[in-house]
Amino acid sequence: MSVAVFLQGPHGPFFARLAKRLSQLGVVTHKINFNGGDRFFGWGNAQVDFTGREVDWPAFFRRYLSEHKVDTVFAYGDCRRLHESAKKVCQSMGVAFIVFEEGYLRPDFVTMEWGGVNAFSSTNWSRQAIHQYLPRGRTPASPVGHTFWRRAYFASAYYVAMRLAQAEFSSYRHHRNRSWLKEGVCWLRSFYRKGLYKITERGLIRQLTEEFSGRFYLFPLQTCDDFQLRKHSDLLSIENAIDVVCKSFARNAPEDTVIVIKHHPMDRGFCHYQKLISVLEARYQISGRVIYCHDLHLPTLLDHAKGVVTINSTVGISALLHKVPTKVLGRSLYDLPGLTHQGSLSNFWQQPEPVDTAFFRRFHTYLYERTQVDGSFSRGITSTVDGVCDRFQEMGVKGSILPVSKPAGTDAKTDAK
Structure with a gap:
């Protein structure tokens, strides 16, 4: 039986929904919370609050993975200090580290990669790998639609919950160096400026x-x-x-x-x-x-x-x-050569290298089918969770924590919200 641990996720219930689905499919899920916002949106068959110092986290996490025989860890982003440490522990123990991030393709996709994202991606991005790839013929789903207000709501709820539980997690330091009050003021200013720029930039x-x-x-x-x-x-x-x-x-x-x-x-x-x-x-x-x-x-x-x-x-x-x-x-x-200008910035202004459109089409398909899940972290979440589970099924026994076929009666209706 597979055991998965969820670390910090995107603001909102996405990680909770994914954990519930995996639990329905036979995976034992754990959630480790680092602040009140994590706990407010979190879910797992078992939950634990890490209230220790950051320096104590790697040893704690190593023991936790060993004691619970964890084989998969989920995290949103691989550059937060806690996630950087967790990734190193997973690598040393042979535990799969699966990273989610905003989509490489925007706005209707999310990124899901094994080991790291962006420049830390473990995907083979060589021209040879891209040219040799045989497309599966995946077609994108319907557009997600506007997510700004929902993202703002989830972020606000997260920071309020984090503030209310601050005494319980006194050692926690957020990866963004802003207080909850400043965060709220900045979001209010963002709403004001959004309306202002519609007028001034008309x-x-x-x-x-x-x-x-x-x-x-x-x-x-x-x-x-x-x-x-x-x-x-x-x-x-x-x-x-x-x-x-x-x-x-x-x-x-x-x-x-x-x-x-x-x-x-x-x-x-x-x-x-x-x-x-x-x-x-x-x-x-x-x-x-x-x-x-x-x-x-x-x-x-x-x-x-x-x-x-x-x-x-x-x-x-x-x-x-x-x-x-x-x-x-x-x-x-x-x-990559053939896509972006490989010379200096000073040379770019006068003699920019053109885009190899044929290579870009192959790259785009490769990127989409290898790393992207249709959907959003904040809207139509259930269909995004469906896409994540489908990716596990596509991986088969080698890279999946799920059974090869889903148990009957576990499919959920698409969340139209």
Whole structure:
């Protein structure tokens, strides 16, 4: 009988729903909680609160896996300090470490990989593996729809529960260095700014698609505390990245071009870079050639962009889909010859390497079928859980913690919420 442990999951009931389904299918499930938010949304045949110090966690976790004969561990993200330690323990004990993350393909997919995600992916991303892959013919499900308000609700509930149980988990330190009060204020500011930008940026999309069509480079920002920046690049911060890109643009880009710096929508209420950009415009003498925006429709921008510069955002995959030359500043699984610009950033502005569209189609299919599950962590959760279980079934005995066929009567109806 398989035994699975759930660590921290995405905000909301996704991990609880998955644990319940696996339990129905014969898997013994455990949930380890690190704070009140984990416990509020958590579920398992057995639950335990880890209230010790972070330095004590690896030894505790090793004993727990051994005592309960655990063969599989689930985690959301592999770069949180607790998950980094857990991953090392799993590797040393031969326990499967399955990582979920937001979809490499957005917005209607979630990522599910064995061992790690993003630049830590254990999937073979070589050209040979991609070319030799035989597609299974999977077709995407229906779009998920808008998830912003539900995500905001789940996040708010998580942080309130975390705050209420703070005394019980006094040693816990969240991977984001913000208090629950600051988090709430930032989300309220995000709601306000979302409405404000609908007004202030109303005519900007027309200007970019008409006056600057084919003459602007897009630089989509990532969240200020993104692990992609902290773990998968050598850049110091988003501010540092903006400085590097603006300086290179000023020195090397054609004089009739502009650069569009697009703020990350999930960071709308947490930070703002207009003052920095104004300073850099003056410093590098590119006043009037930098456009800072927030909530413009990304596919429309990509249809008219001359090129895309990214740290390692999944927007880079969208850019490749739109056949837009792309330069990656960090480390990313899609930064491959034939897909992205392999030369320097300074060279990119003048001579960007084109996208090999035939190779990208093969890459896209490979990425989708090997790492993506149709659905969302916050909407239509039951159908996402179905997709996860289907992936286990596809793995068969070798990589699955489930029986080869599901017991009768355990299928659930799709959650239409």
